[in-house]
Amino acid sequence: xxxxxxxxxxxxxxxxxxxxxxxxxxxxxxxxxxxxxxxxxxxxxxxxxxxxxxxxxxxxxxxxxxxxxxxxxxxxxxxxxxxxxxxxxxxxxxxxxxxxxxxxxxxxxxxxxx
Amino acid sequence: xxxxxxxxxxxxxxxxxxxxxxxxxxxxxxxxxxxxxxxxxxxxxxxxxxxxxxxxxxxxxxxxxxxxxxxxxxxxxxxxxxxxxxxxxxxxxxxxxxxxxxxxxxxxxxxxxxxxx
Numbered sequence: 001x002x003x004x005x006x007x008x009x010x011x012x013x014x015x016x017x018x019x020x021x022x023x024x025x026x027x028x029x030x031x032x033x034x035x036x037x038x039x040x041x042x043x044x045x046x047x048x049x050x051x052x053x054x055x056x057x058x059x060x061x062x063x064x065x066x067x068x069x070x071x072x073x074x075x076x077x078x079x080x081x082x083x084x085x086x087x088x089x090x091x092x093x094x095x096x097x098x099x100x101x102x103x104x105x106x107x108x109x110x111x112x113x114x
Numbered sequence: 115x116x117x118x119x120x121x122x123x124x125x126x127x128x129x130x131x132x133x134x135x136x137x138x139x140x141x142x143x144x145x146x147x148x149x150x151x152x153x154x155x156x157x158x159x160x161x162x163x164x165x166x167x168x169x170x171x172x173x174x175x176x177x178x179x180x181x182x183x184x185x186x187x188x189x190x191x192x193x194x195x196x197x198x199x200x201x202x203x204x205x206x207x208x209x210x211x212x213x214x215x216x217x218x219x220x221x222x223x224x225x226x227x228x229x230x231x
Contacts, residue, residue, distance in 0.1 A: 036222070043118075043207050043222040044158075090157065101148070102209075102220060104157045 002027045002093045006105035014113045019078040021108045023065075023091030026072060032094040033074040034102065035065055039087045047089075050074060061085070086112045117141055118210050120223035127198055128231055135193045135226045137208030143188040144210035148220060149181075152205040164191045198230045 007022040025031055032051050036044040048059025055067045065076045074091060091105040117140040127133050137147055145166050150158040162172045162183050170183035180202075182194040191210075195202055205227050209220040 034219075041205075041225070041227065043120075043224040044209075046219060046221070049219060101160060101163065107157050 002031065002095060002103050004091050004093050004103055004105035006089075006091050006108050008108055009106060010109045010111070012111040012113060013081045015083055016080050019063075019076070019081045019085065019110065021076040021089050021091075021110065023074045023076065023105060024072050025074060025091075025093045027093060033065075033067065034092045034094065035059065035063070035074075035076050036090045036092060037087050038090065038107075044090065047076070081110075081112045083112050083114065086110055116212055116219075116221045118144075118208065118221045118223040120206075120208055120226050122226060123224060124227045124229075126229045126231065129199050130197055132194055132196045133198055133228060135195075135206055135208075135228075137191045137193070137210070137223055139189045139210045139212070139221075142210075142212040143214070144191075144212060145188065146211050147185060147191040148209045148211075149183060149191075149193050150207045150209070152207060152225075154205075158207060161193075195228065198228070200230045203228055203230045 003026045005024045034049045035047040037047050038044050047063050048057045050057050050067045058064045063078045067074050089108050092102045095101050119138045121136045147164045149161045151161050152158050160173050161176045162170045164170045164183050164185040166185045166188050172178045185191040205225050207225040209222045211220050
């Protein structure tokens with residue numbers, strides 16, 4: 001069975017600082033990995049996804065993530081945080097590359113201090 | 115593109131009543147839609163997978179008779195919470211996948227906040 005672990009339920013950074021949100025997965029087959037962002041009282045918006053192409057994936061809003069098979073990780077980064085980045089971030093793994101059932105991590109709340 | 119809508123966005127009802135939530139894919143055909151439930155400060159929990167024209171597949175522990183799902187067309191799935199009780203109060207989110215345009219990705223609706231008094 002696949003699973004996702006997000007280290008840190010809450011991360012706080014200063015505006016302009018590096019953002020690093022951690023995600024580790026377990027999977028017996030090549031995984032398809034996603035990062036979603038959720039603003040208060042809203043649905044989820046896709047930031048980026050890894051589907052076995054390039055290991056460094058660039059997404060929207062300046063975010064990117066690197067797939068590291070040896071570390072079973074898919075950490076999300078952004079060089080410089082903006083106030084508007086404050087939100088809940090979810091890492092997810094899919095059973096297959098057809099948009100099958102998503103398994104979500106627990107979520108990480110990102111706060112950005114001025 | 116790939117927009118998913120939900121209606122209503124918020125609903126308050128009395129205990130014992132039934133509530134229907136609609137999920138629509140606005141600019142693509144969704145052969146599969148998913149229904150999630152999210153409690154405050156928690157992650158999304160998959161309730162069921164809805165395939166157009168067939169019965170939904172429910173996750174373990176989800177009562178199929180309480181959460182009725184219908185996926186009658188390629189752009190519409192509905193979730194009906196029957197005989198709702200306060201413990202059913204939650205944020206319900208649907209998603210849809212577009213196999214033709216962007217395989218492997220689910221697009222999420224804005225969610226429906228259900229409050230049962």
